[in-house]
Amino acid sequence: MVQQAFNAVVLSSIYAIVALGFTLYFGTMNLVNFAHGDCCTLAAFLALLALPACSAVFGRESWVALGIAGLVAVLATIFLAALSERWLFRRLRGRAPLEGLIVSLGLAMLIREAILHFYPNGGNPQGFPDPFHNRSAEVLGVSVSVIQVMTVASALFAALAFYWVVQRTRFGRLMRALSQDPEAAQMVGLPVDLTILGSFALGGACAGVGGILSGALYGSIRFDMGISLGLKGFVCAVIGGLDNPAGAFLGAIILAGLETAIVGAAPGGSAYRDVAAYTVLLFLMIFRPTGLLSAIKVHA
């Protein structure tokens, strides 16, 4: 029971980091960015690409080499996310939300296929280094690995960092203003373009950290892992409220808890894991379409 609760916490940490990105895109630009999951994959593959060069300088599979490769990948993902805003999504601003969603689906496919065809042996799963070598220990009867603890710690750090950025910084105030009333924000001369660009950069950071943590936690990555990761992250964001970063965390805890309970408690339940999760989502969309913590008002 305690082990399963811990499993759920670890799973929810990955979901939360990914879901956070969705809330950023939606909060500032009303965009459901389905390329977010594939940006996670891209970040993980970029880290693998950077690793040989970092290992040559800092030693093979050393802490520093892995850390710097990860940092390079996260920075590259931030840059690419910002680039996608500047050259792609900015052109769609003011147009129907469906257009942005379709473009993001196209971008997702482009990233996925590029990895499949251009990364060496891209169709196969690639081993991803875990700096802690999957080391685990029994703590009070619960099997805990170092990378699991790091994953949970990263999610907590992301939660606190986001709280600080959104509540205590000028950029956070701009984000909130844009989220509440984009037209008014533009009329009073707030730097709308820069704020949206910053949100995309932060979304890219979430994708980078989420993809790399997922790779290190599960020890392998694959070109299509972003599909499931993105979909689960999106579901969490919808459960919590697409425009609310705190909702992303709540949604992640609910989804991961539900999945773990079904798989862990019911013999044969693993086959119905996704069915159960999406059924809950369906009901939620019927009875609370804006999500649990959303401030969005549904107009008749």
Place this chain on the structure above:
Amino acid sequence: MKSLHIVLLVLVACICSCSRRTADSDVYRIAAILPISGPNAAQGIGMMNSCKSAVRDINESGNLGNAKLELVELDDESKPDAAVRAAERAGQDPKVLAATAHWNSGPALATDPIFHRWGLANLVPAAIDSKITLEQPGDEIFRIDPSDLIILRYAAAFAGSVRGWKRVFVIDDNTLYGKDLASTFVADYSGLGGKVVGQDSIQVGDRDFSALLTRIKSVKPECIFFGGVVAEAALIKRQMRTVGLQADLLSLTGIFTKSFIEAAGPAAEGAYSATVVPPTARLPGGQQFLRSYARGRFNHPSEAWGIYGYASVQVLAEAIRRALPHPTRRAVINELKKGEFETVLGKMRFDDHGQTTLVTVFVYQVRNGEWVPLFQADGKGSLMAFKE
């Protein structure tokens, strides 16, 4: 003068066409339809090159007398629709007397009716779905590697008799392929007196199996049998260690790749795979095959399945030789049904369903980051220690 020119022109054309027909009549073609592009291109190219090596060796040996063998190279892209197009092209070419087609089961199942319609023998070199031969519409389909039913019988024998596991948990990946593997294994293993302590399915694409493995831990299985492929198998093996589940992992050819070892990392150690992929370099005919392949100076390795491509062409060429001096497609099929064939894999015949009688099933284990052959099928339902 003008009419003389026309007569001469017609005469020259007749001579050309006659001489061409004479030359062509000494050429027999074998179509190789393999995935030389697409996701399995690495295996397909290795097999195609192996087929080319076999054709070159047979032509050099002079076994077919004055006749020459030609290989028609076609690509099935691992897709049923492309496979059907390629099989149609092979069927339409009257010089093609036999084919060796398909690495994947999906394309092989799709082309069964095409080969039947053209009356063309297809010696399947790699696809393992038992339905390809068992449910074929005629008698044109043969297979050189053991089917999934045969592999599973030996996998169950390995679990129940060789390792003596009494408690096995069975997981499949919720695909038709995975579910078929799981249900057949459960039947075979239970038949040997083993107890299946639980069964569950996972979704392809999922990455977190910790909840499932934690539950499995409580029923204390000695082994987990997984009906699925490499990506999920690697995740399961790694997470078994993370949740502290002390059990072995057994699966089939789907995990027998270097990718499994790379993706699962050190946790891959000890995993078992029952597969038809032979340890080529350590087989009696393997060295002959590898030497022949090296002569071709291909810029691509023969890969795990290359030896099956080479052996397939050996069998088909021998069937054509026995059907000389006037080999027809039907004559080749008849020769395949009745004869015994010597290949780099060993001697083989084909049973009433077209399935080879040579059982090339091996059980490997990951040791020090390599797949090491431990056992091989004895052809009678049991396993024996692998002999070089």
